[in-house]
Structure formats: structure tokens, C-alpha cells
Amino acid sequence: MKAAPVQHPPVIKLHVLKDACAQCSARELCLPLGLSDDELQRLDEIVATRQKLKRGEHLYRYGDAFSAIYAIKVGFFKTDVITEDGRDHVTGFHMNGEILGMDGISGDAYTCNAIALEDSEVCVISFSDLEHLATLIPTLQRHFHRVMSREIVRDHGIMMLLGTLRAEERLVAFLLNLSQRYAARGYSPTEFHLRATRDEIGSYLGLKLETVSRGLSQLQDSGLIVVQQKYIQITAIDGLKKMLQHTQTC
Amino acid sequence: MKAAPVQHPPVIKLHVLKDACAQCSARELCLPLGLSDDELQRLDEIVATRQKLKRGEHLYRYGDAFSAIYAIKVGFFKTDVITEDGRDHVTGFHMNGEILGMDGISGDAYTCNAIALEDSEVCVISFSDLEHLATLIPTLQRHFHRVMSREIVRDHGIMMLLGTLRAEERLVAFLLNLSQRYAARGYSPTEFHLRATRDEIGSYLGLKLETVSRGLSQLQDSGLIVVQQKYIQITAIDGLKKMLQHTQTC
DNA sequence: CGACCTTTTGAACGTATTCAACCGATGTGG
DNA sequence: CCACATCGGTTGAATACGTTCAAAAGGTCG
Numbered sequence: 012m013k014a015a016p017v018q019h020p021p022v023i024k025l026h027v028l029k030d031a032c033a034q035c036s037a038r039e040l041c042l043p044l045g046l047s048d049d050e051l052q053r054l055d056e057i058v059a060t061r062q063k064l065k066r067g068e069h070l071y072r073y074g075d076a077f078s079a080i081y082a083i084k085v086g087f088f089k090t091d092v093i094t095e096d097g098r099d100h101v102t103g104f105h106m107n108g109e110i111l112g113m114d115g116i117s118g119d120a121y122t123c124n125a126i127a128l129e130d131s132e133v134c135v136i137s138f139s140d141l142e143h144l145a146t147l148i149p150t151l152q153r154h155f156h157r158v159m160s161r162e163i164v165r166d167h168g169i170m171m172l173l174g175t176l177r178a179e180e181r182l183v184a185f186l187l188n189l190s191q192r193y194a195a196r197g198y199s200p201t202e203f204h205l206r207a208t209r210d211e212i213g214s215y216l217g218l219k220l221e222t223v224s225r226g227l228s229q230l231q232d233s234g235l236i237v238v239q240q241k242y243i244q245i246t247a248i249d250g251l252k253k254m255l256q257h258t259q260t261c
Numbered sequence: 262m263k264a265a266p267v268q269h270p271p272v273i274k275l276h277v278l279k280d281a282c283a284q285c286s287a288r289e290l291c292l293p294l295g296l297s298d299d300e301l302q303r304l305d306e307i308v309a310t311r312q313k314l315k316r317g318e319h320l321y322r323y324g325d326a327f328s329a330i331y332a333i334k335v336g337f338f339k340t341d342v343i344t345e346d347g348r349d350h351v352t353g354f355h356m357n358g359e360i361l362g363m364d365g366i367s368g369d370a371y372t373c374n375a376i377a378l379e380d381s382e383v384c385v386i387s388f389s390d391l392e393h394l395a396t397l398i399p400t401l402q403r404h405f406h407r408v409m410s411r412e413i414v415r416d417h418g419i420m421m422l423l424g425t426l427r428a429e430e431r432l433v434a435f436l437l438n439l440s441q442r443y444a445a446r447g448y449s450p451t452e453f454h455l456r457a458t459r460d461e462i463g464s465y466l467g468l469k470l471e472t473v474s475r476g477l478s479q480l481q482d483s484g485l486i487v488v489q490q491k492y493i494q495i496t497a498i499d500g501l502k503k504m505l506q507h508t509q510t511c
Numbered sequence: 512c513g514a515c516c517t518t519t520t521g522a523a524c525g526t527a528t529t530c531a532a533c534c535g536a537t538g539t540g541g
Numbered sequence: 542c543c544a545c546a547t548c549g550g551t552t553g554a555a556t557a558c559g560t561t562c563a564a565a566a567g568g569t570c571g
Contacts (some may be wrong), residue, residue, distance in 0.1 A: 092417050096506050100421040114417065116410035123417060142403065146396040153392065159409045160366035166416035167364065167373060171342050171350040173423035174467035178527065209550065217424035219528060224551055240536080240550075256346050428559065459518065469560060474519055490518075490568070 030084075031055050032134075040108025040195065041082050042136070042154065050148050057140040058082075063132045070111060070125040070133060077115030079135050083107045086131020087206040090114075091214070092123045101215040103165075104128075104207060106192060110158050128206040173217045181216040182226040183254045186236065190245060201245040280334075280384075281305050290358030290445065291332050292386070292404065300398050307390040308332075313382045320361060320375040320383060327365030329385050333357045336381020337456040340364075341464070342373045351465040353415075354378075354457060356442060360408050378456040423467045426505075431466040432476040433504045436486065440495060451495040 032043045032055050043051050061084065064070060070081060073093060088105040102123060105111055115121040116138065145152035172184050194200035205212070209220040216223070227238045235251055237244040245251065282293045282305050293301050311334065314320060320331060323343060338355040352373060355361055365371040366388065395402035422434050444450035455462070459470040466473065477488045485501055487494040495501065 092421050094421065094425075094505075098421075098425050100424045102417045102420055113410055114414050117407045117414055122414050142399070142406070146399065146402065149392070149396065152396065156392070156409070157367045159406070159413070160363055162413050163409070163416065164364050164367055164372050166413065166420065167342050167352045169420055170352055170416065170423060171344065171348075173420060174350045174464065175344075175348045208548095214424065220550080221529085221552085222527060224549095225527090228551075458516090470518080471520085471561085472559060474517095475559090478519075 030061055032058070035084060037082070037084060037108035037196075042110065042151070042158065044154055045150050046148070046154075047150075050150060053144060053148065054151065057144055058134045058136055059140075060135045061132055062135055064127040064130070066127055066129050068127050070127065071115070071121045072124050073121060075115075075121045077112070077119050077121055077138070079137050080110055080112040080115075080141070081125075081133040081135060083109050083111065084132040084134055086133075087128045088125050088131065089128055089207060089211060089215075090123045090125050099214065101207075101211050103169075104189075104215065107196065110162075113159055113162060128211075178216075178218055178222050179226045179229060180255060181218065182223065182230065183251050185212065185216060186230075186243065186245065187248075187251055187255070190248065201248060203243055205241040205243055280311055282308065282384075285334060287332070287334060287358035287446075292360065292401070292408065294404055295400050296398070296404075297400075300400060303394060303398065304401065307394055308384045308386055309390075310385045311382055312385055314377040314380070316377055316379050316381075318377050320377065321365070321371045322374050323371060325365075325371045327362070327369050327371055327388070329387050330360055330362040330365075330391070331375070331383040331385060333359050333361065334382040334384055336383070337378045338375050338381065339378055339457060339461060339465075340373045340375050349464065351457075351461050353419075354439075354465065357446065360412075363409055363412060378461075428466075428468055428472050429476045429479060430505060431468065432473065432480065433501050435462065435466060436480075436493065436495065437498075437501055437505070439493075440498065451498060453493055455491040455493055 032038055032041070032051055033048070035041065035043075038044070043054055046054060062070075062081075064086070070088065083105055085107050088111060089101050090103045090105065090111065091099050091101045093099045105125075111125050111133070112121060114123055141151075141155065145155055172181055176184060189203065189205075190200040193203050207215075209223045212218075213220045213223045218226075227236070230236045230251075231238050233250075235245070235247045235254075237246060282288055282291070282301055283298070285291065285293075288294070293304055296304060312320075312331075314336070320338065333355055335357050338361060339351050340353045340355065340361065341349050341351045343349045355375075361375050361383070362371065364373055391401075391405065395405055422431055426434060439453065439455075440450040443453050457465070459473045462468075463470045463473045468476075477486070480486045480501075481488050483500075485495070485497045485504075487496060
């Protein structure tokens with residue numbers, strides 16, 4: 012709910028340097044991918060502000076005026092949509108290097124809520140600035156299009172999950188997806204903390220929280236994972252993968 | 262199961278004029294939206310070819326090299342994704358004015374199949390040409406971003422549908438969505454032909470074809486619609502809408 | 512006209528949900 | 542520091558919903 016920042020060039024130069032894209036650990040997963048040093052610096056210049064959020068805070072809300080997209084620097088977010096009749100549905104979990112807010116472009120207002128599930132920090136990228144810069148740096152334009160396209164492909168995957176998988180398979184797909192994304196960030200692919208509650212996971216997977224809980228217990232009983240509250244350890248990743256390749260019919 | 266059609270681009274130049282965006286009935290829903298006459302013409306120039314497809318033919322397949330997006334001029338398409346283990350899932354139904362192929366941008370290959378459900382015609386838009394032109398025409402760039410964003414928002418809506426609605430509610434949402442899109446194209450919002458089979462609708466909605474059939478019969482018995490095979494008449498659109506607003510819990 | 516595909520409908524079944532009780536972890540204030 | 546309240550998670554039993562299996566009717570297209 013802050014007012015749009017006035018256009019002072021940032022005053023604290025030291026922070027800018029240390030926060031710059033070039034120094035960011037998420038660089039290889041984020042917008043700067045593939046840019047030259049020179050181009051990177053020009054992108055840096057339009058990332059006017061960074062914003063910190065405490066656990067539970069909204070980055071933006073459904074209906075807020077759209078003016079920026081956000082790159083997650085550190086932290087973990089969920090996005091959810093709400094229907095007229097009050098039902099809500101988690102549309103995604105998002106970690107560092109990923110871009111939030113692209114849903115807002117089409118109607119000049121965000122169409123979902125983005126909520127930090129742990130203390131987080133994002134880079135605020137003015138969308139009009141980004142579009143302008145994209146006309147000057149083809150690599151940036153192309154990469155931004157890839158990022159949007161990747162979001163579409165991701166959504167198709169979730170639709171498939173929701174449309175064709177059974178409860179336990181959905182959980183497995185969810186865990187493997189997290190595992191892979193943690194791996195891509197240099198974290199352990201077999202050991203991590205869920206930041207989301209069973210209820211949030213259930214909403215994301217189209218299941219009730221009890222079903223999520225039962226599913227996790229069952230995977231543990233099968234010796235594939237170890238669960239302790241939000242702590243997850245994958246003890247047989249191949250076993251999990253096999254559960255998804257397993258053709259049910261015939 | 263037909264072999265892919267051989268790649269003759271249509272040779273006939275005279276058609277180009279008559280097929281131009283300015284004359285297209287889908288113009289107001291398509292990429293040209295908001296362009297000046299001059300800009301429109303420049304867009305027209307990069308739409309090198311139009312392509313006709315018979316019912317059942319693939320516009321592109323999963324894995325095909327990506328180089329173009331497609332604007333549907335006339336016709337009706339479905340897109341579906343296929344998993345390693347053979348399950349497939351319909352991710353969308355698409356009508357004139359809508360853009361296909363944006364899933365291919367991120368990985369330089371299409372990630373789903375696009376199949377004509379009736380005889381159709383599309384405009385082939387070279388993506389590199391489009392990106393180039395977008396750097397020159399900010400309105401076009403902005404609008405293309407809106408189109409991609411709209412696709413993301415649409416997908417979120419489907420995820421919500423698949424994650425939270427019951428079988429009959431999914432059907433109602435599906436019918437209302439079609440109704441609204443037909444209305445936007447100047448067709449009757451209360452009377453139309455389904456181009457998809459019960460099986461395809463079921464795949465899209467995460468239901469079995471029998472459930473789709475039963476659901477439609479039930480809506481008919483409730484006096485909300487009339488069904489005759491693929492012909493649908495909505496006799497009480499407010500009644501349908503009420504079914505979605507109805508808060509189930511408390 | 513006949514073969515095939517799509518759709519409808521019924522009955523039995525299975526999976527996820529609902530309702531409910533309980534447990535454990537976390538956090539707050541006296 | 543402990544008692545207590547709260548929130549999140551687990552587990553069981555009954556229920557409901559959609560699926561599966563099956564048969565038959567209705568369309569469509571060669």
C-alpha cells in the first residue's frame with residue numbers, strides 16, 4: 012500500500028551495489044539470464060526499489076492497480092485466487108528467482124493475491140520501464156517472453172495434475188516439483204521444509220487437508236519419505252518417480 | 262492417425278488482401294487490437310501466410326520446433342498435453358481471435374498439441390518478426406503482453422475450477438464460459454453447438470465422459486438447458502449463474 | 512445400408528470428503 | 542515459568558460423489 016516511489020535516484024549507493032542483479036544468487040534463474048554485463052547494469056537501473064515482507068504479509072492483493080512485476084530475491088510466496096462466493100484456491104508456490112505479478116498485465120490490476128509464507132524480499136520492477144527497456148535490449152525482451160511462456164507451461168502442468176492424477180500421485184508430483192526446484196537453487200533436493208500448511212497444499216492440489224495428511228503418512232509408511240510436520244525428507248526419489256510413470260490403465 | 266500434412270504454404274497472393282487483419286471479423290479480439298491503420302498494415306506484412314486445417318488435423322504437435330504463433334481466423338481448436346505414461350489432458354478450447362502457440366516460446370518447442378475440431382483457418386505469425394515489430398510499435402508490444410497475461414489468468418481460472426468445483430458446477434462454468442465467448446463474437450450466447458465430444462469436455466474438466474453426459478442430462482432435467490447431442494440451448498442463464506454463486510459451506 | 516463412433520443410462524464400486532476426536536507444537540499473558 | 546488458548550496436524554468411521562463396467566440406443570459417414 013505504499014505510494015509509488017518518487018523518482019529520486021537511490022540515495023544509498025552502497026546498498027544498491029550489494030543488491031544489484033549481478034550479485035544476486037537468483038540471477039541465473041531470474042530475468043537477467045543471458046544478459047551481458049552492460050545490459051545487466053541497465054536492467055539494474057530500472058529496479059528502483061527492493062521490498063521486504065514479513066511472513067503473512069501481502070505483496071499485492073486481488074484488484075490492486077498493476078504497475079510492477081516482482082522478482083523474488085529471497086523467500087517463499089503463495090498466490091491464490093478468490094471467487095465471488097468466497098472459495099479460494101492456491102494457484103502456486105513461488106521461490107527465489109521467480110517472477111510474480113504477470114497476471115496483472117492483462118487488466119491493469121492483479122487478479123490474485125501474493126502472500127509471503129516466510130520473511131522475504133523482492134525486487135520491484137516497474138512494468139512500463141521494463142517494456143521500454145525490452146524495446147532496446149532484444150535479449151531482455153526475448154527472455155521476458157520466455158518467462159511468461161514458462162508460466163503458461165507451468166499452469167498447463169498443474170491443470171494436468173488436477174485433471175488426471177489421483178490424490179497420492181498429486182502429492183508425489185508436488186514433492187518432486189519442489190525437490191527439483193530446490194536442486195536448481197543449490198539446496199538439497201531430498202530434504203527441505205514445507206513453508207505451506209496442509210490446508211494450503213491441499214488447496215493447491217485440489218484436495219482436502221486431511222487427504223494431504225493421509226497421503227503424506229502413507230508415503231512415509233511406504234518408506235519413500237520421512238515426514239515430521241513441515242520437515243520432509245525424500246528417502247527414495249526413484250520410488251516417487253516410479254509412482255508417476257506407472258500407467259494405471261492396462 | 263493421419264500423417265502430418267505436407268508443408269505447402271498457400272501460393273495465392275490475391276487472398277492476402279482480402280484476408281488482411283483490417284478485414285478480419287476477429288480483429289477486435291485479436292492481436293491488432295488498438296493499433297492504428299498504419300500499424301495494422303505493418304502487422305499485416307509480417308503475417309506471411311494463412312493456413313487452413315480440416316477437422317481433426319494438427320496445427321502443431323508436442324515437440325515440434327517453435328517459430329510461430331497462430332491467430333485463429335475461423336474455426337475451433339483444442340489443445341492438449343500428454344504425459345510420459347500416455348495420459349492426456351485437454352488444456353483448452355480456442356475460438357476465433359484467440360492466439361495459439363505461446364506455450365512454445367519458453368523452450369523453442371511446443372509443449373502441447375493443437376488440433377482443429379472443425380475446419381479452420383489460422384494466421385501464421387512468425388515470432389521473431391513479431392518480436393522485432395513489437396520493439397518498433399509499443400502498442401503492439403503492450404498488447405501482446407496483455408494477450409500472454411490473459412492466457413495466464415485464464416489458466417488460473419481453470420485451475421480454480423478443477424481444484425474447487427464439483428462435477429455439475431464445472432459443467433455450468435464451462436457452458437457459461439462458452440456462452441460468454443460466443444456472445445463476445447456476436448453469436449448467440451444461449452444457443453450453440455459443442456464442437457468437442459463428451460470425452461474431450463470431460464478431459465478438460467477433469468471428469469469422465471459418463472459424468473459429463475449425466476451432468477448435462479441433469480441440467481436439462483432441472484430445466485436450465487436443452488441438450489441434443491452437441492446442440493446446447495441455455496434456457497435459464499440466471500439459473501446457471503446462481504449455481505456458481507451458491508456458497509456451499511454455511 | 513451397415514459399420515463405427517458417440518452418447519445415454521443403470522448398477523456396483525472405490526476414492527476422497529466430511530465429521531469428529533485427539534494430539535502436538537507454538538505462542539501469550541498472568 | 543507455567544497454564545492456557547490457539548493453531549496445525551493426524552487418524553478413524555461414515556458418507557457422498559464420481560468412476561467403472563456394462564449394455565443399448567442414437568448419429569454419422571463411408
